[in-house]
Amino acid sequence: MNKSNRGPSDQTIVSGSDFLQLNIRDAPVGRRSDWLAEQLRLAIADRRLPIGSKLPATRVLAVELRVSRGVVTEAYQRLIEDGQAVGRGRNGTIVVAAPAAPPEAPQARPVASPPPGELFAAVPGADVFDSMRATPARIDLSPGTPDLAAFPRSAWLRAERSALASLSASDLGYGDPRGTPALRHAIANWLARNRAIRVDPNDILIVAGTAQTLSLLGQVLRDHGISAVAVEDPGSLGARQHLHNQRLDTPPVRVDSQGVRVDVLRDVAARAVLLTPAHQFPTGVVLSGARRRELMAWASESDGLIIEDDYDAEHRYDRPPVPALRSVLPDHVCYAGSVSKLLAPALRIGWVLVPPKYRDALVAAKRFADLGNAALPQLVLAQLMESGEMERQLRLLRTRHRRRRDTMVDAIRTHIPDAEVHGAAAGLHLMISFDAEFADTDLAAAALARGVKVQPLSWHSQHSPRPGLVLGYAASAPTAIIEGVAILGDVLRHLL
Structure with a gap:
């Protein structure tokens, strides 16, 4: 083997x-x-x-x-x-009780191996990208979608009835553009429990997913004189599209087996960088402890801003949890999270924690954008988070996603044995690469003609990478995964 x-x-x-x-x-x-x-x-x-x-x-x-x-x-x-x-x-x-005088919080120490978007316009190939994304396929192995059939409908309905029963008339009016106090409090507790982040609920801003975080933050950074946000390479094409839509440049910074190359970042003319350190998209690598320390030094020395898309952090199978960057460097990290991969993208609920320097401007941008997210879904989500239903949902998803991940890896071994598998220890997708000379866009197009949708690795790279594919497994049944990978193997043999 x-x-x-x-x-x-x-x-x-x-x-x-x-x-x-x-x-x-x-x-x-x-x-x-x-x-x-x-x-x-x-x-x-x-x-x-x-x-x-x-x-x-x-x-x-x-x-x-x-x-x-x-x-x-x-x-x-x-x-x-x-x-x-x-x-x-x-x-x-x-x-039920805490010490009267809590001890001083211990100094955060670098972690040996941390883990980590959600998004998809002026990018080369964007027209092809958007066209292929919109094309329906019999078997869709696109990355970024959880098992939507597992959405906790009964728990959501119970929480919704409870929220409506306690809803006052004033709650139906225009509220705080930062979001409902109940959800901000629930998220603060969730982040403390699951991501080692301690934050005041008043410092949390509720947004319509990570996509809106990038759009709003792009406006704010541009107003603060920042014209470029460095991005991982390879890295999400969709994220670049959102930043370009805000007229920001996106200089690439190479990613290797330890994560983003901070030595390269130092040479890039950008005061901000967008990262997926917990499960890098699309390679799946985890930002190493050494790189974390280098990144903290860069941010402190240059007053740089790290935009942390905590992508797929909860979905891990074969490695221990790793704290978020925000937990060790709050003054230089803008942290973005959402429930798109835990519940469903259709809810359009996310959150962002911003350093004080940008906080008021971001809240103002949110207010002028839409006056704040819809209140009722926020109150329902708050009940799910506080009742333990979200943890139960995460455990269910891990079991189902792990089974489908294993199915996909086994199918690749059988039908595409020369492919190298990357990033299978966590997340909702994996990446495969090939030691061969061909256009991965041709492979993706030919597979789509056979009814299988995948994403070519070259879409997500600003340099010329090895040919490869980014394959999502969470939203497809095991039988569909096996059939889809078998078709990919057949298409690849014909292509080569």
Whole structure:
């Protein structure tokens, strides 16, 4: 077997939870319960776990950490004995008290291996790109779409009824353009639990997805005298389209196996850079700890702005969680997230955390754009986040997406054995590349003629890359994935 084509089943499964970014490898041998209890106490003290928040079920956290359920149960029991939590039977374990004087937050330390858009105009090939994207296909393996059939309709309806029942007449008027207080509070808690980001709810701006974040931010940066935003290469063509639409240049910065080349970024005439550090699009690489430190130095020395598209951060299968850049460098990172990959793109709900320097201007841009997102979907989403339904949805999606990822990797091994697979440890897509000379656009066009839609790698690169394809697997049934990859293999043989 080609070593470069090893799939996730050949890799070591690592233990970690998005909840508080816990990694059991950090626990001293023989003292896992002590370590876990201490991590929970620290999270309560620094308000990442506010009073009233519910801890994950012991069974769920034990599975994520790959420890016995007794380890988690014992840690929870210590919090209960300390008076910081209380067990409420089927309602779970609830945080009920915090220390009177929380200790000073520990200094953030660089992480050895972090993980990470959502988007698609004046870009070469944009007319072909938009035309092919709009063309229906019997089997659609385009990247960026989750399993939409898994949308939690029943949970959404329950939350919607609850939100309507408590809705006051004044809630139906024009509200705060930053978003409803309930959703901003829920997102602050979600980010603290799952992305190690501590933020005041008042500093969160609700937007219509990451696409609107880029459009609004483009206006603000241009008004602040910034005319260029460096982008990863390869990197999302759609993101470049949004920035170009705001008349911003997008100089490319090469990506290698450790992520963006910060040494190249230093030579680029741009005071801002757009990154997908948790799961780079489209290669799937994770920004390394060394590169993170270089990037922090660049931002501090040049007063640079890092636009962090936290792309696919939650969807990981074979590696531990990694904190967001925003969690270690808040004054220089504009953080963008959304529910497009967790629930559905159609909801058009996202959030952005902006450094104070740009915050008022971005809120003003949002107000003039649309006066703020629709309130009712925000209130429904807030209930899903606070009730634990979002975590349940994420666990469901991980199971389904992992199964489809494995199906696609196996199908590639069978039908396209010479392809090199990249970025399979996380996300909703993977990338394959070929050590051959042909136009990947020809391969994509021929596949579309056979009813299979994919994206050529060259669409997402400003330089001439090796030919390749970007393949999404989350939205297709396993049978469709197998058939689609088989057709790709047949088309490729004819092309070569």
